Amino acid sequence: MMRTRPLKVALLGCGVVGSEVARIMTTHADDLAARIGAPVELAGVAVRRPSKVREGIDPALITTDATALLKRGDIDVAIEVIGGIEPARTLITTAFENGISVVSANKALLAQDGAALHAAADAHGRDLYYEAAVAGAIPLVRPMRESLAGDKINRVMGIVNGTTNFILDKMDSTGAGYQEALDEATALGYAEADPTADVEGYDAAAKAAILAGIAFHTRVHLDDVYREGMTEVSAADFASAKRMGCTIKLLAILERAADGQSVTARVHPAMIPLSHPLASVREAYNAVFVEAEAAGRLMFYGPGAGGSPTASAVLGDLVAVCRNKLAEVTGPGESAYTRLPVSTMGEVVTRYHISLDVADKPGVLAQVATTFAEHGVSIDTVRQQGRPDGVGNEASLVVVTHRAPDAALSGTVEALRKLDTVRGVASIMRVEGE
Ligand code: HSE
16 A cells, blocks of 8 residues: 655755765656655755756755754655765764664765664664665675575675776786876776775775674774775786786675684785686676675675666665655664674785795795795795896795785795895785685
8 A cells, every 4th residue: 555645855965876866766756656655755955065956856955954954854764975974974863863764875984983873773763774885786785784694604805996996907908007097097987086095995994894794793893994005006916916817806805713703804905816706897896705604605796886876775775764664663773793803904814925026046045935934924836037127136036825814924024024135025915715
C-alpha cells in the first residue's frame, strides 16, 4: 500500500554529487516512490552559493541556512554531500537531534568521527548510512555490513582511489614517469589541481579506516591507518615489477592477524602479480577484494567516483533509510564489539622488493646477504645487473625477500644504508597478493 504523504528530504550540498541526487530524485520519482512505499520529496537544498544556477531545482528550495532547514520540523532524511569535517559534522549531529536519519558520502568525517556519529544516531534512534563514502557506486559497505554479517572477514585488499589507479595504469601501459602520468590525469579531469589527497594516499586511508571497522567489527580511526603515497613510484619500479610478472597498484590492505587478536590497516603502493584480479583493474576504476572464511574470495568492481555513480550509492541508501522510516525501524548501526587493537606497521608481515645501487666488487653480495640475515629477513631471490646508467664498477642489486615483519625490513634497510659498498637504496616496494 502506497502512503500518499511524502517523506521529506533535505539535501545538504549541491555540487557534482548533490545535483545528480536531486536530478535522479526528480526524474525517477515514481520508481523511487514505488520501491519505498511512499513518495519522496526534495524539501530543501542547503548550499553555500545561492546565486548559482541549478538546473532542475526549484529556486524556492534553495537556502544557505542548513541548520534552520534541519530544525524546521518536517524533514525525515538528510543527505549530506558537503564533504570535509565542518560544517558537515555539526549538521549531521543536528539532524539526529531533530529526529532526522542521515545518508552521507563523507569519508573524511566517517574515518575521523564515525564512532561519535554512530553513537549520536543510536542515541536518537535514527539511521546513518554511507555507502557512497567508499568506492563510489560499488556496493561494498552494505554487502560487508549485511550480506557478510554471518561470515568472518579475514582480509580486504582494494584499489579505492581512482585518480591514483589512473596514474599508475598510465605509467604501466606507456612507460611514462609519475609527473607525465599525473599531468595527463589532470588534463583529463581525473586529478584535482591539488592532487595531494589522492596521490599521498589520504583519500584511500579514510576509506581504509571505514572498511576496516566494518570488516573486523572494531573501531579503526584514520590515525590507525599506515599511509604511504605513490609519488615516489618510478618507471624503473614498473620495469622491475614487469620482470617479476607484476604490476604496481596503490592498495588499501586490511588484515586480521593470524592469531585473530589484532588487525592492521595500511595504504601504500605495492607490486601484485599480473594473475591477481586487482592487477586487471585499469584506468580510474576501483575494486575491492574480500577474503572471508566461509564465502572465500569475492571481488567488488566498478566506478569509484563521479557525480552519477556516487549519486547511485546515495540513492540506494535513501531508499533503505526511507523504508526503515516507514517500518519504524532502524538499519544496522555500528558493530564494534570485537574491540580488537590495531597493530602498527612494524608488525605487518609481507614480502619486499628492494633495489640497491652497490659497488661491483668481490664480497658485496655476501655483505648484503649477511645484513638481511642479521635482521632475520630471509632472501627469496637476488638479481644483479650492471647499472642501466652505465656507471662503472657499480651494479644494481635487486633482492626479493620471503615474508618478514616490516620492522625487520626497516632495520635491514637502515643497516644497508650504512654499508660503504651500498651507494644507495633506489627503491623499496612491498609485494602483495601472492
Ligand atoms: N578522488 C577520489 C578518487 C574520489 O580518485 O577515487 C573520491 O573519493
